[in-house]
Amino acid sequence: MSQKRLVDCQWLADQVTKGAVNQEGLRVLDCTFKPGPKLDPTEFKSTYYGQWEKLMEKPSEHTIDFSKSHIPGAVHANIDVAMYPGDTERFALYPPQLFEEYIQRLGVNQGDHIVLYDRGMNGGMMFAAKFWWLFKTYGHDNVSILNGGFHAWQKGNNPVSSEVVQLPKGDWKANLRSGLNVTFEELTTKQEDGRDLIDKADEVNFLDARKKEQFHGEEETGLNPKTVNGSHIPGFINVPVNQLVDSNGLLKSPADIKAFASSKGFREGKPIITCCNLGIQASLLTFALSLVDEQYPLRLYNGSLKEMEIRAPQRISAKE
Numbered sequence: 342m343s344q345k346r347l348v349d350c351q352w353l354a355d356q357v358t359k360g361a362v363n364q365e366g367l368r369v370l371d372c373t374f375k376p377g378p379k380l381d382p383t384e385f386k387s388t389y390y391g392q393w394e395k396l397m398e399k400p401s402e403h404t405i406d407f408s409k410s411h412i413p414g415a416v417h418a419n420i421d422v423a424m425y426p427g428d429t430e431r432f433a434l435y436p437p438q439l440f441e442e443y444i445q446r447l448g449v450n451q452g453d454h455i456v457l458y459d460r461g462m463n464g465g466m467m468f469a470a471k472f473w474w475l476f477k478t479y480g481h482d483n484v485s486i487l488n489g490g491f492h493a494w495q496k497g498n499n500p501v502s503s504e505v506v507q508l509p510k511g512d513w514k515a516n517l518r519s520g521l522n523v524t525f526e527e528l529t530t531k532q533e534d535g536r537d538l539i540d541k542a543d544e545v546n547f548l549d550a551r552k553k554e555q556f557h558g559e560e561e562t563g564l565n566p567k568t569v570n571g572s573h574i575p576g577f578i579n580v581p582v583n584q585l586v587d588s589n590g591l592l593k594s595p596a597d598i599k600a601f602a603s604s605k606g607f608r609e610g611k612p613i614i615t616c617c618n619l620g621i622q623a624s625l626l627t628f629a630l631s632l633v634d635e636q637y638p639l640r641l642y643n644g645s646l647k648e649m650e651i652r653a654p655q656r657i658s659a660k661e
């Protein structure tokens with residue numbers, strides 16, 4: 342069984358043909374997602390928080406897209422179920438025992454090789470990358486992303502299905518790791534030298550994964566111009582992840598990813614913290630950089646700019 346973090350359609354098609362999906366420790370999760378407005382956190386807590394049946398039955402455009410057509414044997418994994426609207430984060434992390442319950446309901450077992458894909462922007466890999474980061478955060482490393490997502494799969498005339506498989510509950514266990522997420526508190530806590538972490542751009546690669554138009558405030562980001570005085574956090578450099586996907590929707594090579602990041606100001610040997618609007622585009626940048634070097638000290642600011650807008654709007658500005 343391949344353990345590569347980026348798998349191609351041919352490899353997955355071979356697994357489908359030989360009947361390995363859902364049989365030989367291989368699970369395929371379709372992470373298709375269409376972002377909607379954030380639900381009121383208080384209302385969500387009282388109605389939906391951890392209520393898997395209710396959450397999984399809730400109709401959404403992404404579940405409809407999934408049920409119409411997906412890779413045979415794939416199960417839909419929904420970010421709006423796996424995470425919840427927090428007071429400051431659009432997608433907040435459930436405690437491990439709750440995340441574990443959801444993943445078990447997807448039929449995932451301990452030690453499974455999980456292959457993720459989605460469809461849409463950034464080669465159908467952006468929401469898959471959010472799940473990659475979630476699995477890593479909850480202690481599961483045997484996770485791959487399908488290069489080019491569902492579009493590449495369809496383009497290659499590979500089989501699709503509308504059958505929604507119901508797998509028996511899995512025995513997957515979450516084992517929360519610290520260090521892959523950086524919180525607002527950590528970013529704004531004084532270090533030994535008296536400076537907040539977020540003010541140490543000389544020591545940390547702060548990378549903003551958004552499209553350059555969003556970074557420069559020329560395109561809608563969801564930030565309220567009445568609240569913030571610009572479109573990015575000074576100290577963060579822009580490494581637009583959409584430019585790491587080629588014209589065929591495939592992720593560029595690790596050498597090209599590294600060269601591109603370096604051309605934007607990335608410095609080898611320094612810790613990396615990524616951000617974007619809500620922590621989604623940044624997940625794909627984090628994944629891409631992990632392909633360059635698995636040992637890179639990579640952390641994602643899950644709350645990203647939308648949380649910063651709520652908690653410290655003065656940190657968002659037009660300055661470099």
Ligand SMILES: O=S(=O)([O-])[S-]
Pocket residue numbers: 551617618619620621622623
């Ligand atoms: O992808 S995003 O979190 O910037 S909306």
